[in-house]
Every structure is written in structure tokens, then in C-alpha cells.
Amino acid sequence: xxxxxxxxxxxxxxxxxxxxxxxxxxxxxxxxxxxxxxxxxxxxxxxxxxxxxxxxxxxxxxxxxxxxxxxxxxxxxxxxxxxxxxxxxxxxxxxxxxxxxxxxxxxxxxxxxxxxxxxxxxxxxxxxxxxxxxxxxxxxxxxxxxxxxxxxxxxxxxxxxxxxxxxxxxxxxxxxxxxxxxxxxxxxxxxxxxxxxxxxxxxxxxxxxxxxxxxxxxxxxxxxxxxxxxxxxxxxxxxxxxxxxxxxxxxxxxxxxxxxxxxxxxxxxxxxxxxxxxxxxxxxxxxxxxxxxxxxxxxxxxxxxxxxxxxxxxxxxxxxxxxxxxxxxxxxxxxxxxxxxxxxxxxxxxxxxxxxxxxxxxxxxxxxxxxxxxxxxxxxxxxxxxxxxxxxxxxxxxxxxxxxxxxxxxxxxxxxxxxxxxxxxxxxxxxxxxxxxxxxxxxxxxxxxxxxx
Numbered sequence: 001x002x003x004x005x006x007x008x009x010x011x012x013x014x015x016x017x018x019x020x021x022x023x024x025x026x027x028x029x030x031x032x033x034x035x036x037x038x039x040x041x042x043x044x045x046x047x048x049x050x051x052x053x054x055x056x057x058x059x060x061x062x063x064x065x066x067x068x069x070x071x072x073x074x075x076x077x078x079x080x081x082x083x084x085x086x087x088x089x090x091x092x093x094x095x096x097x098x099x100x101x102x103x104x105x106x107x108x109x110x111x112x113x114x115x116x117x118x119x120x121x122x123x124x125x126x127x128x129x130x131x132x133x134x135x136x137x138x139x140x141x142x143x144x145x146x147x148x149x150x151x152x153x154x155x156x157x158x159x160x161x162x163x164x165x166x167x168x169x170x171x172x173x174x175x176x177x178x179x180x181x182x183x184x185x186x187x188x189x190x191x192x193x194x195x196x197x198x199x200x201x202x203x204x205x206x207x208x209x210x211x212x213x214x215x216x217x218x219x220x221x222x223x224x225x226x227x228x229x230x231x232x233x234x235x236x237x238x239x240x241x242x243x244x245x246x247x248x249x250x251x252x253x254x255x256x257x258x259x260x261x262x263x264x265x266x267x268x269x270x271x272x273x274x275x276x277x278x279x280x281x282x283x284x285x286x287x288x289x290x291x292x293x294x295x296x297x298x299x300x301x302x303x304x305x306x307x308x309x310x311x312x313x314x315x316x317x318x319x320x321x322x323x324x325x326x327x328x329x330x331x332x333x334x335x336x337x338x339x340x341x342x343x344x345x346x347x348x349x350x351x352x353x354x355x356x357x358x359x360x361x362x363x364x365x366x367x368x369x370x371x372x373x374x375x376x377x378x379x380x381x382x383x384x385x386x387x388x389x390x391x392x393x394x395x396x397x398x399x400x401x402x403x404x405x406x407x408x409x410x411x412x413x414x415x416x417x418x419x420x421x422x423x424x425x426x427x428x429x430x431x432x433x434x435x436x437x438x439x440x441x442x443x444x445x446x447x448x449x450x451x452x453x
Contacts, residue, residue: 022386023323026351030321033293036258037233040146040210042101045079047072049088056086056108063090073100078146083108083153092118093136098144104153104216112138112202114161114222119200122193126206126229126254128174129279129312130181132190137204138222147205148212155218157202159245163222167246170197181282199223199247205231214238221245225268227252230289234258240265241272249274250303255286255315259294265328268303271336275320276312277345283314284344284378290316297322302329307352310338311370313380314345326356334392337366337382341374341405346381357392363420364390365398366413368405368431382410388417395423399442404431415440 047069050056054065066081066088073079078099085107092113096102104110119135124142127134138157141147149155157163173196180190192198202221205211208231218225219242228234234256241250241264250268253259254276266272277283277291296307306327309317327334334357337347347366357363364387368380382404392399399420404410409431416438426442429435 022388023353026321026323026353029319030295030323033258033295033319033321034260036293037235037260038210039235040099040101040148040212042080042099042146042148043076043078045073045076046082047079048082048084050084054088056084056088059089061091062088063092063094066090066094070097070100073097083110087111089113091115094139095136096139096141096144096147099146101148101150104149104151104155106152108151108153109156110153111156112158114158114163116162117194120193122191124187124206125201125204126227127177127198129254129276129314130177130190130282131187132177132180132192134192134196134198135200137201137227139203141208142206144205144208146210147208148214149216150212150214152215153217155202155216157219157221159199159202159220159222159248163199164245166197166199170199173198178279181280184281201225201227203227204229207231209233211235217242219243221248223247224249224252226250227254228256228259230255232257234260236261236264238263240267242267244269246270252276253291253294254278254312255289256291257293261294261296262298264299266299266301266303267329270303271305271308272301272303273306274308275317276310277315277317279312280314280342280344280378283312286315287345290318292317292319294320296320297324299325300328301325301331302327303331305333305336306331306357307334308336308338309347309350311340311343313339313347314343316345317347318349320350322352322355324354327358330359331357332361333365334360334362334390335364335387338370339368339380339382340370341368341376341379343374343380344378346383348381348384350385352387353389355390357390359394359396360392361395361397362401363392363395363399363423364418365401366410367401367403368408368410369403376407379405379408381408382413384412386414388415390418392420393422395420398425398428399423400426401428402430402432402435403428406431409433
């Protein structure tokens with residue numbers, strides 16, 4: 001019922017654009033989504049990590065103390081684990097149970113050892129849109145409810161030391177995982193882990209509900225920094241990133257429902273926010289669980305790309321609201337929707353309003369021909385996309401690119417009040433229909449035509 005209401009609200013956008021009322025329609029939809037998101041309920045009990053034998057700054061492994069503390073809370077149906085000021089060495093993954101808040105006080109640092117063998121045995125996970133078994137993410141939860149990570153401390157993945165060397169050697173494992181996906185091999189047979197070069201996520205929650213990530217700082221991730229997969233009712237707010245290894249996305253959402261991301265400071269050398277929904281054959285088989293009902297507001301972007309949808313989006317992405325965001329530094333692309341004709345699925349019912357960008361390569365880029373890949377058998381659909389009130393100081397390449405696919409044209413794209421002050425190239429529309437432009441200015445605003453002398 002809720003999704004039907006949201007789709008009706010999107011249908012209203014095209015009718016009210018000329019009246020300048022589309023933001024009020026969006027605000028109504030945003031309120032409906034955020035009302036559905038419940039924060040985790042954590043019992044009042046709290047314990048301090050040092051009660052369980054951890055000593056900060058002693059260069060010894062504190063993971064055993066964390067596991068002991070988490071088990072203590074689990075037996076009491078949850079609570080808050082307080083980690084005080086200091087550096088804690090963590091030799092292996094932390095698996096969070098339900099009803100627990102991992103609270104890092106200011107000055108607390110969890111520093112994960114960069115030793116791949118410590119992140120075995122393998123766990124059920126996902127790698128670039130394909131389910132498989134691999135190294136455990138550094139912080140991991142599966143099938144848990146009411147989980148939180150809060151505070152003002154630092155979570156350091158130490159990814160730049162050993163894990164970063166895996167990038168140059170990952171190709172064979174990456175291609176094998178995709179082959180297994182396309183051939184629909186049983187997930188139980190997709191065994192990577194020891195001797196493989198598929199890096200783990202810094203944080204990954206799978207099949208979880210009622211999640212809060214608030215206040216903490218993430219840095220130096222081995223792979224994607226935070227990944228929320230097949231999870232619902234997620235609140236991410238007030239966190240920050242400093243992650244500059246290869247594939248150091250900030251927040252990756254995949255097969256999710258009801259998400260709020262707000263007041264986040266990004267500094268990532270890859271996608272700041274990437275919304276995904278599975279890759280190719282496997283993603284299309286999960287079309288009943290698209291990524292949907294997502295609110296992104298009041299964030300500060302910096303790094304590679306600000307807002308990305310794709311490229312793994314085969315189950316579909318819809319009902320996304322992105323409002324009142326800005327760049328705090330350079331971005332390669334501000335808005336970037338990417339898919340190809342292997343993916344299938346759709347990107348639709350997307351609303352973006354009030355986005356301030358500084359220097360970019362491309363301001364807005366939507367393509368159904370990502371990397372020029374694809375057999376053509378599974379073209380994706382891009383439609384019902386509303387972007388308004390965007391300013392961009394410089395686009396060193398192109399201000400706006402919209403590329404559909406010959407057999408599935410991008411359609412019903414609405415661009416309003418867009419001002420790119422300087423661009424090498426202006427506007428490129430390929431395989432599109434029903435693209436509506438209003439108050440779109442690239443370069444200087446044209447004035448009164450000069451008279452013939």
C-alpha cells in the first residue's frame with residue numbers, strides 16, 4: 001500500500017512542475033518514508049570494554065575482550081558496549097548480535113589488523129552484486145535486529161597495507177564470481193576466502209532490520225566501507241569518511257527498503273553513496289526486492305562521485321529522494337546513474353532537489369551503456385527522473401549527459417532550474433524521449449539578441 005501511495009505521488013510530479021509545487025509533493029513522500037523507519041530498541045544495560053580485560057594503547061589484541069563483552073550482553077538480551085578513549089587492536093572480525101549498541105567514545109579507535117588469515121572462516125557475503133562465501137567483513141551482522149554503532153570514535157580498516165595489494169590480482173576471482181552468477185551456480189559452491197583476492201568490506205549488515213549508524217568516523221577500508229544488503233529500516237546520520245583505497249565507496253545500499261541518510265561528511269576516492277540491487281542473472285531473479293524508499297538529505301560530498309545508482313541494479317531501484325545536499329570539494333561526477341544491457345532492471349521514480357556542486361568533470365550523467373558492456377539482451381529502463389535546483393561551478397567535460405538504450409529509450413526525464421556556470425560541452429541526449437528542460441542554463445545566461453547593424 002505504501003509503495004502504491006509513493007508511486008501516485010511521483011505521478012503527480014509531472015502535473016505540478018509548471019506550478020513549482022513538486023517539492024511539496026516530495027516532502028510529503030519523504031515524511032511517509034521516514035515515518036516507517038524505526039530506530040533500534042536497545043536495553044538500558046551498559047558495560048565498558050575494559051571490564052572484560054581490554055587495555056587501550058598496549059598493542060595487544062582486544063578482540064577477545066570485545067567478543068566476551070558482546071556475549072555477556074547477548075545473554076542479557078542486549079545493551080550498550082562502551083569503548084573508551086584509546087587505540088584498540090582488533091585481530092579479526094567483530095560479529096554484532098541483535099539488540100546491541102557498539103558505542104565508541106571520542107578518542108576511541110578500533111584498528112583492525114591487516115592480516116587476511118584472521119578474517120576466516122568464510123561467511124556468506126556479497127561481492128559487487130554476487131552472493132558468495134568470502135573473508136568476513138571486518139564488522140559483520142547477519143539476520144540481526146536492533147543493532148547500532150554510535151559515538152564519536154574511529155573505525156580504521158587498515159586497508160592500505162596488505163589488502164590494497166589484492167586489487168592488482170583480483171581479476172581472475174572477480175570474473176569467476178560473475179561466471180558463477182550468470183550460470184546460476186549454487187551459492188554454497190561459490191567458495192572464495194583463503195588464497196582469493198576478493199577484499200572484504202569494512203562493515204556489512206545482511207538481512208538485518210532497525211539499524212542505526214551515528215557519529216562515528218570510518219577510514220582506510222579494504223573495499224567498500226559500509227554495505228547494507230537485504231536490510232530494512234536503516235538510519236545513517238552524522239558519520240564521516242576518510243577512505244582513499246581502490247573501491248572505497250562510502251555507503252552502499254543493496255536490496256534495501258526504508259533508508260535515511262543525513263548529515264554525513266564524505267571524503268571517499270570512489271562513490272560517496274551508491275544505490276544497488278544485485279548484478280545480472282542473480283539480480284533479476286530477486287526482482288521482488290528492489291532498493292526502494294530511500295531519503296538522502298543534508299550531506300556534504302567529496303571524492304569521486306556524489307550520488308550513484310548502479311551499476312549493479314538488476315532488481316531495480318525506485319522511490320529515491322535526494323534533497324538539500326552539497327559538495328565540500330571536487331567530484332568527478334555529481335549525479336551518476338550507470339547501467340548496461342547485461343543488467344536489466346530499472347532506475348525510476350528518482351527525485352533530486354537542491355544540490356550544490358563545485359568543480360566536476362560531469363555534472364549530471366545518466367547512461368544505459370556503462371563501460372560499453374552488454375549483450376543487448378537485458379537493457380535497463382531509466383524513466384521518471386526529476387532533477388531540480390542544481391548549481392555547478394565547473395564541468396570540465398560535459399554539463400549533462402542522458403544516454404538510453406536503442407531498444408529502451410530513457411524517458412520522462414525532467415530537468416528544471418539547472419545552472420552549470422562553465423562547461424567544455426553542454427548537453428548530450430542519446431536514445432531518449434520525453435525529456436523536459438526548463439530554466440536550464442549552461443554557461444552564461446543568454447540575453448536580448450543583438451540588433452542587425
